[in-house]
Amino acid sequence: MSTNLQAARQTETVFRTQDLNIYYGDFLAVKNVSIEIPKNKITAFIGPSGCGKSTVIRCFNRLNDLIKSFHLDGKIFYKEQDLYAADIDPVEVRRQIGMVFQKPNPFPKSIYENIAFGPRLVGYKGDMDELVERSLKQAALWDDVKDKLKAMGTDLSGGQQQRLCIARAIAVQPDVILMDEPCSALDPISTLKVEDLLQELKERYTIVIVTHNMQQASRASDFTAFYNVEANDKGQRTGYIVEYERTEAIFQSPKHQATQEYVSGRFG
Numbered sequence: 001m002s003t004n005l006q007a008a009r010q011t012e013t014v015f016r017t018q019d020l021n022i023y024y025g026d027f028l029a030v031k032n033v034s035i036e037i038p039k040n041k042i043t044a045f046i047g048p049s050g051c052g053k054s055t056v057i058r059c060f061n062r063l064n065d066l067i068k069s070f071h072l073d074g075k076i077f078y079k080e081q082d083l084y085a086a087d088i089d090p091v092e093v094r095r096q097i098g099m100v101f102q103k104p105n106p107f108p109k110s111i112y113e114n115i116a117f118g119p120r121l122v123g124y125k126g127d128m129d130e131l132v133e134r135s136l137k138q139a140a141l142w143d144d145v146k147d148k149l150k151a152m153g154t155d156l157s158g159g160q161q162q163r164l165c166i167a168r169a170i171a172v173q174p175d176v177i178l179m180d181e182p183c184s185a186l187d188p189i190s191t192l193k194v195e196d197l198l199q200e201l202k203e204r205y206t207i208v209i210v211t212h213n214m215q216q217a218s219r220a221s222d223f224t225a226f227y228n229v230e231a232n233d234k235g236q237r238t239g240y241i242v243e244y245e246r247t248e249a250i251f252q253s254p255k256h257q258a259t260q261e262y263v264s265g266r267f268g
């Protein structure tokens with residue numbers, strides 16, 4: 001329920017998972033995930049393809065609910081509220097816990113409308129022009145677009161489109177921003193701009209980012225979870241967390257050989 005979620009906004013640990021197992025039908029995609037995601041920090045999920053990074057991040061805003069075969073056991077707490085309790089409204093969850101995807105996906109609408117759409121949908125009564133400007137400024141896009149707010153969002157460059165998507169996520173005043181490989185479709189300069197932006201955004205938001213880019217994880221994040229995948233006797237490949245630590249520990253003094261090999265590019 002939204003009131004529960006509001007009250008829960010006070011604590012310092014934003015997400016806490018407990019013995020989390022995630023399935024698609026009979027397939028156990030990720031097992032035994034027990035981690036805490038701290039407030040106002042950037043937490044990176046790294047690991048080889050198919051180890052379940054996206055699956056876990058998508059559980060944090062109940063996006064997997066939209067997949068029929070998806071189910072989980074164990075717990076995910078958002079500020080100590082059971083995120084999957086019967087009285088939690090997934091739509092409200094997704095307002096508080098926003099998401100930015102791999103491929104920039106602005107609406108086929110004006111830049112202004114891309115930002116205004118979400119707040120209008122949730123009944124925002126304040127000054128919309130001010131909100132649009134503030135969101136674009138927070139996403140470091142205002143200077144690029146202030147003179148063409150009526151232009152189509154889809155006509156911006158890829159990097160600008162991704163910052164527009166970040167501005168759109170911010171506009172509904174979320175608590176958390178989840179990012180699933182937000183820079184993988186961007187050139188190196190746009191990528192660095194988004195990474196700079198992340199450092200500003202973490203003052204206000206908690207960020208969880210999935211990335212394949214080791215330099216990005218080491219440059220931009222405060223904490224890193226390294227996932228790996230192992231096959232069972234039926235040949236099913238299940239992901240799990242090998243190590244979750246401060247980012248410098250993961251990159252400079254990992255406890256596990258698999259982590260060492262992955263972060264130094266000698267994996268597989």
Ligand SMILES: Nc1ncnc2c1ncn2[C@@H]1O[C@H](COP(=O)(O)OP(=O)(O)OP(=O)(O)O)[C@@H](O)[C@H]1O
Pocket residue numbers: 024029047048049050051052053054055056067069237239
């Ligand atoms: N909708 C789905 N239905 C069935 N299986 C799925 C679904 N989505 C993901 N999976 C499977 O779950 C496992 C984890 O996938 P996931 O996309 O979470 O991994 P990932 O670590 O994010 O991979 P990548 O780095 O390649 O994006 C994979 O085996 C994948 O095939």
